[in-house]
Amino acid sequence: MSATEAVPRHPPVSAAPRGTPQSPLEETGRGTRWAVWVILALFMLWTLVPLVWMLMSSFKNRTDVTAATPQALFQPTLDNYRGLFSGPNNLTPYIWHSVLAAGISAVLAVCLGSLAGYGLARTAMRGKRHLAFWIISTRMAPIAAVVVPLFIIFRGLNLIDTIPGLVLAYLTFNLPFAIWLMSAFFAEVPPSLEESALVAGCTRWQAFWTVILPLTKAGLVTTFILCLVFAWNDYAFAVVFSGPNSQTLPIAASQLVTQTGVDWGQLTAIGTIVVVPMMLAGLAVRRWLVTGLTLGAVTGE
Amino acid sequence: MDRNPLGPSRRDVLRGALAAGAAVTLSGCGAQADAPHVVTVDQWRQFKGATLNFISENTAPTAAIAANTRPFTDLTGITINIVTLELTALVQRVALDLASGHAQYQVIYADPYQVLAPYQRGLVDLRTMQADPNLPHLPGGIADFIPAQMDAAGRFVDPNAYYTLPYDAPTMIWQYRRDLFDKYHDRMANDLGFDPTPSGERTWDEYYRIANWFNKHAGSDVKYGTGHQARQHDSLMNDFSNVLWSYGGAYFDNGKEVGRIGSRDPGPCRLDSDAAIAGAEFYQKLLAIADPASTTWDWDGVGAAFRAGRLAMCPNWHEFAASNEQVMPGKTGYSPLPRGPVATANMYGGTGVGISGNTRPHERGAAWLFIVWATSPQTQLANLKSKAGGGTPTRTSVYELPEVRAAEKRPSPMPNMLTAAAVRQAWEPDKIGLRPKIPMWNECNTAIFTQLSRMLTGGATPPDAMRTIKARVDQIVARGWVA
Known part of the structure; x- marks a missing residue:
């Protein structure tokens, strides 16, 4: 008997009758619902206004962007973006360094984090909880506490001002996070599934690869996106470990804070360039991201 | 499962991994090479082929130099990489670089209060460079720098030694x-x-x-x-x-x-x-x-x-x-x-440029060429005219140039020179x-x-x-x- 045959057939899903509450919120009174909508609207404004403002400012000229009375209507210009890709501080290498360092470190964090997280979820070793806490506690250490020893190690290994150095630096905070998150996802998967796979003749690796991993797709995507965002936005490690050959986008942004002022137009243009790819990545995988961030609670996975 | 008695044991594998790691570490820790040096009558070309890293705050002169490093490379054959950082980040980076014993950054933008005073022992006493007969001397000597700036930006504790050359002068x-x-x-x-x-x-x-x-x-x-x-x-x-x-x-x-x-x-x-x-x-x-x-x-x-x-x-x-x-x-x-x-x-908020004490001899010489060139009257005048930079000179001789004098009045092709009369008094x-x-x-x-x-x-x-x-x-x- 195959696994599919064992699952009882459900009646097809249809829309609930009109007026039937679909959520606890709908069961509440009109006043409560209005209050919730207002709070949500305020939260939306709180999060979106700065982003929209940044986007608009990136198209303003030098006078408009620092005008005493902020203007919503203005003559748009691409000068700020042009300025970023011409002249001595061309942004292209910074983007390339960011893509490489953040991308590779996120991929490695997910790969290694999955393996370690699976082992952590399934092991019955003594002190498992302590080990799990120790792993995540390394993520809690303030960056200032680890920067100096890491710098000395990296200097000894000639990893300063290299992309592999940055990848390794990002892994120091992404890997514990990935292990912790993935172990939580693996713990949600019933062990009976892999036991069935083992009984059916799979090796432990095959059970992991063909049965367990596909079931934690939401976790993999969530972990990858979060690791990517952490590394993409990192400034503290990049400022210490990067150099002329490996500077990333957040460093480029900081360079616009000059002795004689801040170039707000170009700063908001860089901000837009930093934010947009991450927003698009988040939107592209939002289905798995929402599921993953709630550890499957939304869809019941 | 039986272990193959002829194959490597788990302990052997661990030993091998440790040995490989140690080998990689030791090879990485090897001494860094000095800059190339060629024997030539042209003192400015003796470090041809060297590469220097200059760490700086994003200031007007640095922006102007970064916009056009070709004159220096053409003159010396040295490639200059410029890293600009916000001042706090620069201080952190310089402190780590000086403490590490290696000079990733040979040329340092040394704020008198946040770099020179705390880390003076990590900077080269530039008198040794000025006295070296194999290196070009400062045009006009240090006397050409505005005296108050030379003291404030260049010296620390010892009134005779100087560790940086005045590079910018916001006031x-x-x-x-x-x-x-x-x-x-x-x-x-x-x-x-x-x-x-x-x-x-x-x-x-x-x-x-x-x-x-x-x-x-x-x-x-x-x-x-x-x-x-x-x-x-x-x-x-x-x-x-x-x-x-x-x-x-x-x-x-x-x-x-x-x-x-x-x-x-x-x-x-x-x-x-x-x-x-x-x-x-x-x-x-x-x-x-x-x-x-x-x-x-x-x-x-x-x-x-x-x-x-x-x-x-x-x-x-x-x-x-x-x-x-x-x-x-x-x-x-x-x-x-x-x-x-x-x-x-x-x-006064001016700053000097200095040389890391961790530099090797030829690197140090190449770095000297750069700071002499970067603070020379010609470069300061070019910075003044640069659309990318501006800044203000730190040398008396530059303020006395006829075209700079003329720029003190409107319409001025060098708008920062409109402040010259004020800052001359302020200094x-x-x-x-x-x-x-x-x-x-x-x-x-x-x-x-x-x-x-x-x-x-x-x-x-x-x-x-x-x-x-x-x-x-x-x-x-x-x-x-x-x-």
Whole structure:
């Protein structure tokens, strides 16, 4: 008997009758619902206004962007973006360094984090909880506490001002996070599934690869996106470990804070360039991201 | 499962991994190569093929040099990579680089207070380079640098040694709306009873009265008479210090020398003196009639507000002149800051370029070529003309060039030169404002602007704020400094 045959057939899903509450919120009174909508609207404004403002400012000229009375209507210009890709501080290498360092470190964090997280979820070793806490506690250490020893190690290994150095630096905070998150996802998967796979003749690796991993797709995507965002936005490690050959986008942004002022137009243009790819990545995988961030609670996975 | 007796055991695999790791580590720790050196009669070409890294704050001269490094490469055959960072990040990076024993950055933008004073032992005494017969000498020698700047930016403790060459020279001056002062001159003079035209002969009290006059009578032109960089930030210490010194206050005994040459042990803080408290009281009074947004502005904020037409005048760094002229061509005037009851002071914020002590001999020589070239009269003139930079020269000879002299008047192709008359006075030894050049200044500075901010927001009276700063600074200084 195959696994599919064992699952009882459900009646097809249809829309609930009109007026039937679909959520606890709908069961509440009109006043409560209005209050919730207002709070949500305020939260939306709180999060979106700065982003929209940044986007608009990136198209303003030098006078408009620092005008005493902020203007919503203005003559748009691409000068700020042009300025970023011409002249001595061309942004292209910074983007390339960011893509490489953040991308590779996120991929490695997910790969290694999955393996370690699976082992952590399934092991019955003594002190498992302590080990799990120790792993995540390394993520809690303030960056200032680890920067100096890491710098000395990296200097000894000639990893300063290299992309592999940055990848390794990002892994120091992404890997514990990935292990912790993935172990939580693996713990949600019933062990009976892999036991069935083992009984059916799979090796432990095959059970992991063909049965367990596909079931934690939401976790993999969530972990990858979060690791990517952490590394993409990192400034503290990049400022210490990067150099002329490996500077990333957040460093480029900081360079616009000059002795004689801040170039707000170009700063908001860089901000837009930093934010947009991450927003698009988040939107592209939002289905798995929402599921993953709630550890499957939304869809019941 | 049976283990293959002929195959490697788990212990063997671990041993192998450890050995491989150690080998990689040791190979990585190998000595770094020096820069190439060729024997040639042309001293400028002897390090052809070398690559230098220069770490700098994003300043006008660095922007100008970064926009066109070709002249240096053509002259020397040396490639120069320029990394610009915000000052705090730069200090952190330089500290790590100096402590590591290797010079990733051979050329260092050495802020006198945050790099030179705390890490002077990590910088090369440039006298050794100037004395080397195999290296080109500084054109005009160090005597061509403006003396007060040479001392403030280049020296530390030893009055003969110099560790950096003055590279930029932002200085706080009085920036005002010349069009409005012209428009209201007679009315103001009549109402106030003195000639309100800004100059170094005006007093801070007169500055206050002028600002108040604008508040009351010129609302159709500007919102406020004055604005200040009074955010809880380094800028607040700068803005306050001008008033403090002009009232006769000082951070330490022998404050002028501690500012000019520097000290590792400046003695007790003197901000609890009557003069310092009087200065703080005036500063609080001045800020009470200033644009209320002043407590949220650093130099960039007050500069933007001034350019936006919100203020009639403000103290700010003179290199903002280029932005002022861009937005309000012909409308701005510049003068030294007002004097107080005791003295006059214009805060100096210049910096030098130095060479890392971790450099190897040829790297060091190549770095010397770069700093000689970067501070040479020709490069400073090119920076002045650069659209990417601007800045202001640090050499007397450059200010005497006919085309630079001509640029002091409108229409000026070098707008920062419109401030030349003001800064020339501001850099006189008795008028330049020099904060204490001590290794622990960064921490003291934080204590100072934090308490000043409390004072301005009503959290402390001026005497309380000054006494609290004194107590905190004394603690910091007593701890000493090891680097």
